[in-house]
Amino acid sequence: MSMNEIHPMDKLIRADRMPHIWCSGCGLGTNFICYLTAMEKSGLDLNKCVIVSGIGCTGRIPGYTNIDSFHTTHGRAIPFALGLKLANPELTVTVFSGDGDLFAIGGNHFIHAARRNVDINIICVNNFNYGMTGGQFGPTTPLDAKTTTSPYGNYEHPFNLVDLAAASGAVYVARWTSIHVRRLSKSIEEALLKKGFTFIEIISPCPTNYGRRNKLGDGLDEMKYYREHSIIKHGINPKEADLSFNGEIVVGKFVDIDKPTFLDNQPDMSQMSVNNKK
Amino acid sequence: MNNIKPAVLTGEHFMNGDYACAEGALACGCRFFAGYPITPATEISEKMSRRMPEVGGIFIQMEDEMASMNAILGASWAGVKSMTATSGPGFSLMMENFGLGIMMEVPCVLVNIQRGGPSTGLPTLVGQQDMMQARWGSHGDYEVIALTPSSPQEMFDFTIKAFNLSEKYRLPVLLMSDEIVGHMTEKVVIPEEKDIKIVNRKKPEKYTDKYLMYKADKDLVPPMANAGEGYKVITTGLTHDEKGYPAMNAEAQEKLIKRLCDKILKNKADIIETQEQETEDAEIIVVAYGSPARSALSAVKLARKEGIKAGLLRLITVWPFPDEKILEVANKVKTIIVPEINRGQIVREVERCSYGKCNVISLPKLGNIHTPYEILKVIKEVSL
Numbered sequence: 001m002s003m004n005e006i007h008p009m010d011k012l013i014r015a016d017r018m019p020h021i022w023c024s025g026c027g028l029g030t031n032f033i034c035y036l037t038a039m040e041k042s043g044l045d046l047n048k049c050v051i052v053s054g055i056g057c058t059g060r061i062p063g064y065t066n067i068d069s070f071h072t073t074h075g076r077a078i079p080f081a082l083g084l085k086l087a088n089p090e091l092t093v094t095v096f097s098g099d100g101d102l103f104a105i106g107g108n109h110f111i112h113a114a115r116r117n118v119d120i121n122i123i124c125v126n127n128f129n130y131g132m133t134g135g136q137f138g139p140t141t142p143l144d145a146k147t148t149t150s151p152y153g154n155y156e157h158p159f160n161l162v163d164l165a166a167a168s169g170a171v172y173v174a175r176w177t178s179i180h181v182r183r184l185s186k187s188i189e190e191a192l193l194k195k196g197f198t199f200i201e202i203i204s205p206c207p208t209n210y211g212r213r214n215k216l217g218d219g220l221d222e223m224k225y226y227r228e229h230s231i232i233k234h235g236i237n238p239k240e241a242d243l244s245f246n247g248e249i250v251v252g253k254f255v256d257i258d259k260p261t262f263l264d265n266q267p268d269m270s271q272m273s274v275n276n277k278k
Numbered sequence: 279m280n281n282i283k284p285a286v287l288t289g290e291h292f293m294n295g296d297y298a299c300a301e302g303a304l305a306c307g308c309r310f311f312a313g314y315p316i317t318p319a320t321e322i323s324e325k326m327s328r329r330m331p332e333v334g335g336i337f338i339q340m341e342d343e344m345a346s347m348n349a350i351l352g353a354s355w356a357g358v359k360s361m362t363a364t365s366g367p368g369f370s371l372m373m374e375n376f377g378l379g380i381m382m383e384v385p386c387v388l389v390n391i392q393r394g395g396p397s398t399g400l401p402t403l404v405g406q407q408d409m410m411q412a413r414w415g416s417h418g419d420y421e422v423i424a425l426t427p428s429s430p431q432e433m434f435d436f437t438i439k440a441f442n443l444s445e446k447y448r449l450p451v452l453l454m455s456d457e458i459v460g461h462m463t464e465k466v467v468i469p470e471e472k473d474i475k476i477v478n479r480k481k482p483e484k485y486t487d488k489y490l491m492y493k494a495d496k497d498l499v500p501p502m503a504n505a506g507e508g509y510k511v512i513t514t515g516l517t518h519d520e521k522g523y524p525a526m527n528a529e530a531q532e533k534l535i536k537r538l539c540d541k542i543l544k545n546k547a548d549i550i551e552t553q554e555q556e557t558e559d560a561e562i563i564v565v566a567y568g569s570p571a572r573s574a575l576s577a578v579k580l581a582r583k584e585g586i587k588a589g590l591l592r593l594i595t596v597w598p599f600p601d602e603k604i605l606e607v608a609n610k611v612k613t614i615i616v617p618e619i620n621r622g623q624i625v626r627e628v629e630r631c632s633y634g635k636c637n638v639i640s641l642p643k644l645g646n647i648h649t650p651y652e653i654l655k656v657i658k659e660v661s662l
């Protein structure tokens with residue numbers, strides 16, 4: 001490849017920030033490009049697209065994205081994004097963050113934003129551990145998996161994120177892996193254009209920490225594993241969307257419904273002024 | 279949404295401090311409020327839940343105070359003036375993202391109607407125990423602006439002042455009120471809309487690819503681009519350079535943190551406000567803020583009736599601390615008395631700034647306000 005060649009997504013990347021911090025074999029580069037592709041294909045005004053993250057490896061995505069980008073505190077991306085969206089409903093607001101950030105320290109914000117059906121999009125990169133701090137177990141680490149803080153195997157039950165999202169009220173719920181590039185891009189595009197709280201989980205390799213300690217091989221081996229073990233089951237009950245340590249990975253779009261958003265449900269004050277004169 | 283009622287309720291009202299705070303915010307253009315119920319600040323949320331829809335703004339009751347603080351930061355980045363209100367336990371939770379607001383330089387207002395602590399403490403009774411937390415509560419080095427109202431009228435006026443300072447200096451400004459002022463009902467005069475002075479954030483010039491998010495002007499404050507305006511905002515809680523890019527090195531840390539502090543410290547003359555009564559010939563001065571300043575004023579008047587040369591220095595801005603004013607007073611008087619509804623927090627600053635030039639007496643009280651006679655008693659003792 002010539003050094004002068006320009007990346008197809010160049011205008012959406014802050015190229016002067018390259019090289020990025022991600023490890024060789026990490027899924028984040030692929031996930032990032034899927035998001036950029038989706039944003040471009042969506043036809044949305046890029047000046048009105050906003051990306052927000054918390055802390056972690058995934059949390060670094062906004063800093064590389066050449067749109068309005070916000071790198072907030074650990075776990076707090078969702079309420080920050082909610083503030084942006086409600087204060088300016090013209091914005092298309094996407095939170096791109098990791099499993100630990102969104103579901104451990106930020107779990108409460110996730111369920112409440114979903115319950116309110118605030119019109120924001122959540123993309124969660126689930127690599128089953130805290131990558132940036134060196135590979136500790138998190139709220140999605142499978143039982144028995146080894147991490148730096150579960151040296152004898154993880155003895156905590158993990159969340160099923162798609163089930164949690166659906167139960168909390170998300171209007172769009174999907175799960176893909178980093179190898180489902182085309183389907184993932186399409187799904188993100190759908191979410192960006194969907195009104196209401198959307199959730200996409202991306203199963204993604206972390207060869208340096210999670211993969212190495214669990215003998216999953218390098219990043220490419222993890223990708224091969226996803227290809228061989230993923231089963232697409234659109235529309236199934238997210239409760240049954242299994243995600244076991246060494247077994248199959250159920251992917252697909254599980255929820256796609258419509259219901260009024262937080263802003264749709266705001267009181268109609270022109271009516272209130274008649275009925276509630278006080 | 280339709281604006282069915284005016285945002286500025288011009289006229290004379292009989293109103294409690296919490297409501298006056300909400301009206302002050304609306305009067306100066308606040309259109310986003312995020313909060314979590316907590317005594318004794320809940321009335322601010324309640325008023326906002328009724329009034330925000332009337333003026334086309336957003337009221338949201340968040341899941342906790344960390345979320346409330348973050349939501350107002352997000353709203354401010356979308357270009358809408360925003361506020362939250364809480365008390366001690368919530369204030370502790372807000373400290374995390376108060377720091378983010380300092381680092382990202384986000385204009386907004388955080389109201390603390392102080393109650394007794396630590397922990398759940400005294401939810402329904404007054405305190406001034408968060409004054410040092412206001413200064414140092416989030417980790418790292420930074421400067422803050424904190425105002426201390428003493429009446430419902432000042433809850434209205436200082437909320438506007440807090441918004442103006444936050445927009446001018448790009449930081450979350452603290453309104454450090456207390457339960458007595460929040461729950462007290464008094465006359466509040468709301469002026470005509472045209473008579474309310476409003477400061478709005480500086481805007482950057484038209485976007486070019488040379489645009490720098492955090493390049494400060496001479497006043498050390500960078501103009502602020504909002505989301506959705508085409509500036510490709512990049513901001514982070516990490517130490518960053520003028521571009522807004524993370525910069526993990528000592529030089530960047532030195533440069534950024536120094537500027538964040540200096541933008542307050544070098545503009546102290548513009549920020550700090552104090553008020554003096556009967557101080558010209560005073561030999562004894564009471565330094566007070568918030569609700570105890572009311573008892574202090576009564577005590578000073580009673581002392582004057584008995585021929586004692588007493589005066590009051592009321593701190594309107596507690597942070598940044600009025601160092602020079604305290605030294606000026608310390609050079610003139612024999613004794614400074616500092617009544618506070620805590621075990622003695624601001625008195626330490628008074629001692630620091632008076633350089634031993636006069637006697638400094640702490641007058642701590644917990645769970646209740648000092649009566650004028652309690653302060654008078656000390657004035658009389660030291661006048662002997």
